[in-house]
Amino acid sequence: MPPADSRRVRLLVSVRDPAEAALARAAGADLVDAKDPARGALGGLPPDETRAVIAAAAGGPTSAVAGEPASGEEAAAMLAALAGCGADYLKIAVPPGLDPAVLRLPVVPPVIAVLFAEDGPDPAIVPVLAAAGFSGAMIDTRVKDGRRLTDHLALPQLAAFTDACRRAGLLSGLAGSLRLDDIPALAALAPGYLGFRGGLCAGADRRGGLDPALIRAAARRLAAAPADAAAA
Numbered sequence: 718m719p720p721a722d723s724r725r726v727r728l729l730v731s732v733r734d735p736a737e738a739a740l741a742r743a744a745g746a747d748l749v750d751a752k753d754p755a756r757g758a759l760g761g762l763p764p765d766e767t768r769a770v771i772a773a774a775a776g777g778p779t780s781a782v783a784g785e786p787a788s789g790e791e792a793a794a795m796l797a798a799l800a801g802c803g804a805d806y807l808k809i810a811v812p813p814g815l816d817p818a819v820l821r822l823p824v825v826p827p828v829i830a831v832l833f834a835e836d837g838p839d840p841a842i843v844p845v846l847a848a849a850g851f852s853g854a855m856i857d858t859r860v861k862d863g864r865r866l867t868d869h870l871a872l873p874q875l876a877a878f879t880d881a882c883r884r885a886g887l888l889s890g891l892a893g894s895l896r897l898d899d900i901p902a903l904a905a906l907a908p909g910y911l912g913f914r915g916g917l918c919a920g921a922d923r924r925g926g927l928d929p930a931l932i933r934a935a936a937r938r939l940a941a942a943p944a945d946a947a948a949a
């Protein structure tokens with residue numbers, strides 16, 4: 718991925734297997750993200766499957782989902798299991814009640830904290846995440862029931878989050894049942910990336926297959942998002 722202050726908003730596409738990884742890369746995904754959509758918002762694939770997905774996404778940056786830990790020990794185990802999978806970033810949930818300061822993060826690969834929109838994340842957590850060693854932070858929705866990110870958090874709240882990430886030098890991401898028509902308003906907040914799964918699947922079914930035409934359309938819309946709207 719580019720540095721956290723890059724002005725172009727990237728397209729993250731979550732994929733479940735090597736075939737989808739290759740398809741997403743070919744259709745214009747900037748960041749190919751390995752996860753198991755059948756296991757909820759942040760279900761990880763087993764390490765051997767993750768490694769195969771990352772290998773198939775060759776030619777650009779990748780991330781892999783580690784999971785939703787209930788404790789610092791569980792977080793360490795999840796991250797250790799994927800440390801050698803070849804991904805450029807690991808993503809792990811940081812639920813309320815889990816103190817980021819107790820997490821032992823690997824130096825490589827860098828780790829992105831995933832916060833859930835339903836919890837109403839306070840932007841004050843962002844510098845705490847930075848101090849704990851995270852390289853990025855994103856907001857996603859925990860419950861995939863059709864409600865989008867902006868059904869939970871208003872644009873000014875999301876802007877406060879992306880601003881806090883910029884100030885802390887963290888890569889930022891926004892996701893949560895996004896659709897193509899969410900792109901203009903969210904890209905204007907200048908996150909590092911927008912993350913998609915369901916909105917780029919046939920019938921908006923995140924457990925179904927990715928539709929390459931929708932990925933291409935998302936990439937085009939992001940490329941067309943007004944560059945001067947991206948905050949410096």
Ligand SMILES: O=C[C@H](O)COP(=O)(O)O
Pocket residue numbers: 729731750752857858861892893894895912913914915916923
């Ligand atoms: O990391 C991004 C997520 O995979 C987004 O999934 P979703 O668009 O189905 O909510």
